[in-house]
Amino acid sequence: MRIHVPLLSVLSTVVLITAFLFGGDVTLYDLRVHAESTDTAVAISIHPTWLCWMDTHDLFRGGCYGNVMICDETLPTDVHKLRIVAHEARHLDQWEALGAWVWAAKYVLPLEPWFTDWSDPSVELAQMWDPPEEWENQWGFLRISIER
Numbered sequence: 001m002r003i004h005v006p007l008l009s010v011l012s013t014v015v016l017i018t019a020f021l022f023g024g025d026v027t028l029y030d031l032r033v034h035a036e037s038t039d040t041a042v043a044i045s046i047h048p049t050w051l052c053w054m055d056t057h058d059l060f061r062g063g064c065y066g067n068v069m070i071c072d073e074t075l076p077t078d079v080h081k082l083r084i085v086a087h088e089a090r091h092l093d094q095w096e097a098l099g100a101w102v103w104a105a106k107y108v109l110p111l112e113p114w115f116t117d118w119s120d121p122s123v124e125l126a127q128m129w130d131p132p133e134e135w136e137n138q139w140g141f142l143r144i145s146i147e148r
Ligand SMILES: [Zn+2]
Pocket: 087, 091, 111, 112, 113
């Protein structure tokens, strides 16, 4: 049995723990589990994503690192909060699709929107790169493989 935890997973966990220690309200946002089997091995990929609400003291309204999104709990309305979660959740998808390549990809892919409509998240989601269905994700939080 082989357990593979990429460096990006370790760094994301540090971000998650740090946000929690600074008073963040952390909840599991999504859990993606994927299994695949070949003639010689069985592999299971586990990719949790986390939502952390915290008072960001106006430093930022939302941010995403790896599989952790941090959203400002002091946003004035539920509409604002839904919009920022939708925005950061798209970044979660981008991180899973690109892994550490996300830092380079921001120069060639529209990872961020160029216009924000606080009342309608679909406006900016249409502008942000959405990994296509056939895209092979470059990062998974944890992978367990078992030789047959
Ligand atoms: Zn963004």
